[in-house]
Amino acid sequence: SGATAVASLQTQLTDALGDAIAAAYPAQRGADPLIRPSDHADRQANAALALAKKVGAKPREVAESVAGQIDVGDVVGQVEISGPGFLNLTLTDAALWRQVEARRSDDRLGVPASAAGVRTVIDYSGPNIAKEMHVGHLRSSVIGDALARILTFLGSDVVRQNHLGDWGTQFGMLIQYIDEHPELPWRHTEITATDADGENASTVSALDGLYKAARAVFDADPDFADRARARVVALQAGDEATLATWRDIVKESQYAFDEVYARLGVQLTEEDSAGESFYNDMLDGVADELEAAGIAVVSDGALVVLSEEVTGPDDEPVALMVRKRDGGYGYDTTDLATIRYRIRDLGADRILYLVDSRQALHFRLVFEAARRAGWLDPERVQALHVPFGSVLGADGKPFKTRSGGTVRLMNLLDDAVAAALTVVREGAGAKGTEVDDEALQLIAEQAGIGAVKYADLSGSRVKDYVFDVARMTAFNGNTGVYLQYAHTRMVSILRRATERGLRVPEQVPAAVETSLEPAERDLILTLDTFADVLAEVAVDLEPHRLAGYLYELSRAFTDFYESCPVLASEGTVRDRRLALVDLTRRTLATGLDLLGIAAPERM
Ligand code: ARG
Numbered sequence: 001s002g003a004t005a006v007a008s009l010q011t012q013l014t015d016a017l018g019d020a021i022a023a024a025y026p027a028q029r030g031a032d033p034l035i036r037p038s039d040h041a042d043r044q045a046n047a048a049l050a051l052a053k054k055v056g057a058k059p060r061e062v063a064e065s066v067a068g069q070i071d072v073g074d075v076v077g078q079v080e081i082s083g084p085g086f087l088n089l090t091l092t093d094a095a096l097w098r099q100v101e102a103r104r105s106d107d108r109l110g111v112p113a114s115a116a117g118v119r120t121v122i123d124y125s126g127p128n129i130a131k132e133m134h135v136g137h138l139r140s141s142v143i144g145d146a147l148a149r150i151l152t153f154l155g156s157d158v159v160r161q162n163h164l165g166d167w168g169t170q171f172g173m174l175i176q177y178i179d180e181h182p183e184l185p186w187r188h189t190e191i192t193a194t195d196a197d198g199e200n201a202s203t204v205s206a207l208d209g210l211y212k213a214a215r216a217v218f219d220a221d222p223d224f225a226d227r228a229r230a231r232v233v234a235l236q237a238g239d240e241a242t243l244a245t246w247r248d249i250v251k252e253s254q255y256a257f258d259e260v261y262a263r264l265g266v267q268l269t270e271e272d273s274a275g276e277s278f279y280n281d282m283l284d285g286v287a288d289e290l291e292a293a294g295i296a297v298v299s300d301g302a303l304v305v306l307s308e309e310v311t312g313p314d315d316e317p318v319a320l321m322v323r324k325r326d327g328g329y330g331y332d333t334t335d336l337a338t339i340r341y342r343i344r345d346l347g348a349d350r351i352l353y354l355v356d357s358r359q360a361l362h363f364r365l366v367f368e369a370a371r372r373a374g375w376l377d378p379e380r381v382q383a384l385h386v387p388f389g390s391v392l393g394a395d396g397k398p399f400k401t402r403s404g405g406t407v408r409l410m411n412l413l414d415d416a417v418a419a420a421l422t423v424v425r426e427g428a429g430a431k432g433t434e435v436d437d438e439a440l441q442l443i444a445e446q447a448g449i450g451a452v453k454y455a456d457l458s459g460s461r462v463k464d465y466v467f468d469v470a471r472m473t474a475f476n477g478n479t480g481v482y483l484q485y486a487h488t489r490m491v492s493i494l495r496r497a498t499e500r501g502l503r504v505p506e507q508v509p510a511a512v513e514t515s516l517e518p519a520e521r522d523l524i525l526t527l528d529t530f531a532d533v534l535a536e537v538a539v540d541l542e543p544h545r546l547a548g549y550l551y552e553l554s555r556a557f558t559d560f561y562e563s564c565p566v567l568a569s570e571g572t573v574r575d576r577r578l579a580l581v582d583l584t585r586r587t588l589a590t591g592l593d594l595l596g597i598a599a600p601e602r603m
Helices: 009-024 047-055 059-069 093-104 135-153 170-180 203-220 222-236 240-264 276-292 331-344 357-372 409-431 437-457 480-499 518-527 530-540 544-563 571-594
Strands: 035-037 043-045 076-082 086-091 119-123 157-161 296-299 302-311 317-323 350-353 382-385
Touching (some): 009 035, 009 043, 009 059, 009 086, 009 093, 047 059, 047 086, 059 086, 076 093, 086 093, 093 518, 093 571, 119 135, 135 157, 135 240, 135 409, 135 437, 135 530, 135 571, 170 222, 170 240, 203 222, 203 240, 240 437, 276 296, 276 317, 276 331, 302 357, 317 357, 331 350, 357 382, 409 437, 409 480, 437 480, 437 544, 480 544, 480 571, 518 571, 530 571
Parallel strands (some): 119 157, 119 350
Antiparallel strands (some): 035 043, 043 086, 076 086, 302 317
């Protein structure tokens, strides 16, 4: 089976109704027939109301004229005019079934490679070296990874970039402290699995502890402060011993991040890491180029780019800091370098920065400067800040530990997995199924991680949401567990079919003697919009559309399952239903995978 793009029924109906409109009113060729879901038929066309004004007739008359031109029989089986001029459209069973077979016979489920030829650079995750990842990094990682997977599936050439915070003066102090305290453990081979509070320890939490200790000594002991400052100079000058420790700190931190990625199923590897330090030797060039072009100007001894678009509260233009008075470079300069590098060297057609919404101004200024510098031609390259909201605690305030610290992601995931374990154990108990403990643990891991990711992905991106483990891991409602459970039911039907010697038929003929049940029609129509939903996500970068779609699909499946017996039916009807279960399972599994969520075989 190869890759054949399949025109969705929505597209086919739009074309058919578009032709009918053009036949009835040649001057209105190209008008959108406005095909929408309907309570009375498979779909309805709402165009007559808008057309009526343009052609100077009553909507009902327009509906009649258009209806008279519809080619009834192949795709549209029945047309009815209702209300002021809606066209209720019933599809033929054959048209519905052709879609099922076309999607089933294709590895890509008929989804066109609509993003082929587009190189997309996705900047996501971006944790800071020697610090724990926080919930903001969780969101960036989970959403960025889903977009990377979806755009890859749509044929885009995706380049992942992990913009690690791996450079800055803070490392001088940390390195000096580490150097003076060789007895303190921080490498993953040295630290024990749990810390004093019984929590999982990691190399980044150890490093963060050392940094805090260094800071305290720095404030109390002027001699140490001097040695730490000297160390910053040594680091910036490329002193080999200092760099060696810095590299070690980066490597150990990456080790801790990789553990989180592995557990989350986030497809970032060390090869994707291009942190702030990666741009070090480009910064002079970036600053010089901007200055030579007159875009960066000296102000108070610093080199800045003053915005031509944004002013601050004082009505003065806001500034990007290109070079500080002391000659140092910071976050702004590095991001000027990222955009130049990604366009010039990586050949990006589209650049996505998955960073929380509080950095909106930063990216607006970076993109503006890049346009003025001529690096970013908006006609050719799309640079986008893809913002997201905050994760809140039960109190509705930004998610923090009780003492106000950063919540460790690993602990958060442990909590979710523990909650999921209770839920799946109860579920197994209620069904009376014997599941051994090891299998239960694996299911709980998939369900707990899936729950966290789904909760993050199922809301509109820019909205804040409350981290509530109990709600996330519920079997009912719009949760990851609900979707995973729906998948296991599909697997179970197919498994029982096999046990009875039944097979999913290669192909079921479209000319059918028994008509399709309403729940079957509904399921087919839902299956058929998968590609359209993915195409929308590629444009507006809102993975919650896919999440919502998979939820709808699971609900359509539940309705089908309750009203259309599969194994207890016979002949063609059973063949069709087996085929539908098969296509639904593949669509759901593919969709979950595109969100980076496991599709378990049993729960
Ligand atoms: N390290 C930054 C942070 O923790 C995120 C980096 C985002 N990417 C970028 N190109 N600025 O906030």
